[in-house]
Amino acid sequence: MKTQMMAPTREPMLVPRQAARRLGxxxxLLHKLCAAGTGPVRYRYGKKVVFRQADVDAFAERHRVAPVTSALSNDGGEA
Known part of the structure; x- marks a missing residue:
């Protein structure tokens, strides 16, 4: 499990609802990804679980899918 303990920080922290909203x-699903060890890193303060905004953004970037362009639209052929 990717839950870590850390000292308080001034970095923006997100509760699960905010992190899920940011990821869409x-x-x-966020909890399932974290339980499987494939979600963003989470931190525990007692019973409270939070995510660093930077970790959530990095997770989103790692899972970015580049758009696919159609060969038909680029070759000047019939539409």
Whole structure:
């Protein structure tokens, strides 16, 4: 599990609802990804779980899919 303990920081921290919204996924899916060890790194302060905004953004960037362009639209052929 990627839950880590850390000292308080001034970096922007997100609760699961905020992190899920930023990623465009449900809180349930976020929890499942974290439980599987494939989600963004999370931190625990007692019972509270938070995510660093930078970790959430890095997770999103790692899962970015480049747009696919159609060969038909670029070759000047019939539409």
């Amino acid at each position: 996924i449900s809180v349930s």
